[in-house]
Amino acid sequence: MSHIWIMIAKRLGLGVVTLFVVSLIIFLGTELLPGDFAQEILGQAATPETVAALRERLGLNDPMHIRYINWATDVLRGDLGVSLANGQSVSDLIGRRLGNTLLLALYAAAIAVPLSLMLGILAALFRNSFFDRFANASALTSISFPEFFVAYILIFFLAGAGGVFPSISNFRTDPSFDEFLYRAFLPALTLTLVVTAHMMRMTRAAIINLLASPYIEMARLKGMSPMRIIVKHALPNALAPIINVIALNLAYLITGVVVVEVVFVYPGLGQLMVDAVSARDMPVVQGIALVFAGAYVLLNLTADVLATLSNPRLVHRR
Amino acid sequence: MGFLTGLFWLAAVIAGAMAAGWAFRTAVITVSPHGLAKEFRTMPLTAGFGLLMIAIYILVAVFAPAIAPFSETEIVGREYQPWDDVHLLGTDNLGRDMLSRLIYGARNTVGIAFATTALAFTLGSVLGLLAAVVGGWLDQLLSRAVDVLMAIPALIFALLLLTIVGTSVINMILVIAVIDATRVFRLARAVAMNIVVMDYVEAAKLRGEGLWRLITREILPNAMAPLVAEFGLRFCFVFLTISALSFLGLGIQPPTADWGSMVRDNATLISFGDITPLLPAGAIALLTVSVNFVVDWQLHRASGLRE
Numbered sequence: 001m002s003h004i005w006i007m008i009a010k011r012l013g014l015g016v017v018t019l020f021v022v023s024l025i026i027f028l029g030t031e032l033l034p035g036d037f038a039q040e041i042l043g044q045a046a047t048p049e050t051v052a053a054l055r056e057r058l059g060l061n062d063p064m065h066i067r068y069i070n071w072a073t074d075v076l077r078g079d080l081g082v083s084l085a086n087g088q089s090v091s092d093l094i095g096r097r098l099g100n101t102l103l104l105a106l107y108a109a110a111i112a113v114p115l116s117l118m119l120g121i122l123a124a125l126f127r128n129s130f131f132d133r134f135a136n137a138s139a140l141t142s143i144s145f146p147e148f149f150v151a152y153i154l155i156f157f158l159a160g161a162g163g164v165f166p167s168i169s170n171f172r173t174d175p176s177f178d179e180f181l182y183r184a185f186l187p188a189l190t191l192t193l194v195v196t197a198h199m200m201r202m203t204r205a206a207i208i209n210l211l212a213s214p215y216i217e218m219a220r221l222k223g224m225s226p227m228r229i230i231v232k233h234a235l236p237n238a239l240a241p242i243i244n245v246i247a248l249n250l251a252y253l254i255t256g257v258v259v260v261e262v263v264f265v266y267p268g269l270g271q272l273m274v275d276a277v278s279a280r281d282m283p284v285v286q287g288i289a290l291v292f293a294g295a296y297v298l299l300n301l302t303a304d305v306l307a308t309l310s311n312p313r314l315v316h317r318r
Numbered sequence: 319m320g321f322l323t324g325l326f327w328l329a330a331v332i333a334g335a336m337a338a339g340w341a342f343r344t345a346v347i348t349v350s351p352h353g354l355a356k357e358f359r360t361m362p363l364t365a366g367f368g369l370l371m372i373a374i375y376i377l378v379a380v381f382a383p384a385i386a387p388f389s390e391t392e393i394v395g396r397e398y399q400p401w402d403d404v405h406l407l408g409t410d411n412l413g414r415d416m417l418s419r420l421i422y423g424a425r426n427t428v429g430i431a432f433a434t435t436a437l438a439f440t441l442g443s444v445l446g447l448l449a450a451v452v453g454g455w456l457d458q459l460l461s462r463a464v465d466v467l468m469a470i471p472a473l474i475f476a477l478l479l480l481t482i483v484g485t486s487v488i489n490m491i492l493v494i495a496v497i498d499a500t501r502v503f504r505l506a507r508a509v510a511m512n513i514v515v516m517d518y519v520e521a522a523k524l525r526g527e528g529l530w531r532l533i534t535r536e537i538l539p540n541a542m543a544p545l546v547a548e549f550g551l552r553f554c555f556v557f558l559t560i561s562a563l564s565f566l567g568l569g570i571q572p573p574t575a576d577w578g579s580m581v582r583d584n585a586t587l588i589s590f591g592d593i594t595p596l597l598p599a600g601a602i603a604l605l606t607v608s609v610n611f612v613v614d615w616q617l618h619r620a621s622g623l624r625e
């Protein structure tokens with residue numbers, strides 16, 4: 001049992017190293033910003049004296065590695081600096097919206113994951129049938145659609161004139177759960193449509209890969225029903241690739257959220273990031289990039305660990 | 319009832335597309351020489367349709383000034399005019415002719431996406447092949463760097479880099495090219511790794527062939543098929559990323575006509591039941607679908623896959 005924990009510990013270590021390098025890249029963002037950071041903050045009020053004083057206060061005169069360590073310890077303590085645009089604390093700005101973005105991603109995942117698993121199993125069961133071909137063609141098509149196209153098609157048909165759902169899902173105060181489900185339905189559906197096709201195709205491929213194995217043939221010869229063969233015998237062995245694909249798509253949801261949030265004016269991190277990028281508000285962009293990249297690395301890490309644990313050959317190795 | 323008419327139109331569109339694909343395939347088979355015609359005969363209808371669409375896009379992009387009734391920036395009427403005889407698709411939020419902007423968009427959006435893909439591809443494949451052939455510390459250095467760059471989600475990384483360098487077309491091309499080059503590098507290196515261990519490469523090395531000759535003469539011809547398919551896929555990704563950035567207002571800047579920002583500018587019309595803003599988005603989707611169809615066919619052919 002111990003070697004599996006060593007393997008997982010190694011993977012965790014690698015994840016920490018990745019996070020460290022990612023944070024380094026994001027930190028370098030401020031270093032590479034053309035012009036003087038202090039000058040940028042002060043704007044009109046920049047005289048040589050105030051700039052020098054601010055440089056001293058922000059510690060910009062320290063060598064780079066000292067500044068990185070200071071920045072990193074601040075980040076670990078939850079202090080991401082202040083926004084250049086309005087002087088608000090970046091942690092507060094992010095904190096207010098992070099929950100919304102996570103909720104939206106969860107909402108979409110809660111629809112997309114069961115749906116795509118089910119469709120994938122059905123496509124494997126009825127492979128080469130009309131249903132399978134149709135599913136494959138729509139998968140290829142939906143991968144090719146820009147997210148905003150899917151979003152606006154949904155708005156066109158399900159919102160607006162004679163529509164049922166609101167085309168704009170901004171809410172100011174905390175909405176009740178039902179209200180949230182209703183208001184965020186279109187963005188969640190858009191994200192679902194974007195990721196379902198890929199997950200479904202990979203689930204189908206992972207299962208079909210196994211159907212040629214001798215033990216499946218054995219099960220078939222025993223006279224088991226095709227559905228039972230796939231669910232009981234093929235699915236457990238196909239879990240590792242399926243988990244990986246799901247994690248990949250959840251990670252994709254995190255970035256896909258940016259465009260979808262802008263379309264639906266959803267008060268999440270993506271919208272905040274887009275605004276900050278056009279205003280070149282570096283601390284805010286840094287903070288959000290750190291959150292997104294961290295979530296992305298963590299998801300991939302979890303997927304690797306789960307895929308390892310789902311393989312009995314690795315868990316019970318002699 | 320609405321559902322049934324929708325189904326009918328969907329079926330009609332699919333049938334029309336298939337017929338166009340078939341007609342195009344027949345035309346291509348008759349005009350091309352014998353050897354090439356044999357290749358095209360195996361082409362599925364979807365790929366025929368894809369090739370036809372790509373050809374049309376290229377024609378529109380090249381002859382945009384001749385086809386478009388108005389200039390792309392000229393204000394020719396009131397805002398949001400409905401479809402009529404003069405302005406076939408109406409006017410946009412500033413009163414510019416929608417059809418003309420759609421036609422010029424083919425040139426701008428597709429052209430920029432193509433240039434970006436070409437840049438990403440050159441960068442990624444040259445470095446990937448080099449890493450595979452030279453090996454050792456160069457390979458380690460490049461591979462680890464690419465691993466780290468790929469650990470950050472592409473769109474987020476693009477946004478971060480655009481904040482640093484500022485939003486402009488040139489910056490966007492460079493940023494996306496660098497990010498996508500990492501993906502090309504992975505593939506080029508993996509493909510070349512399998513070729514480098516072949517005997518004929520060993521023989522070429524013993525003959526004393528130089529690095530450049532080794533890459534261009536021995537390895538590249540054998541790595542071409544997967545790389546060409548990757549070029550098509552990469553183009554789709556780059557095209558979608560650029561459209562997304564333009565849609566967010568961070569990519570191609572006005573007044574240049576561009577499909578992503580056209581959707582954004584006219585989006586308000588959608589809530590009033592007007593489909594005009596969907597047209598540029600549909601143009602993006604149609605091109606990516608077409609390229610995907612052709613790539614699918616090529617991949618199928620290259621791998622000799624039979625289901």
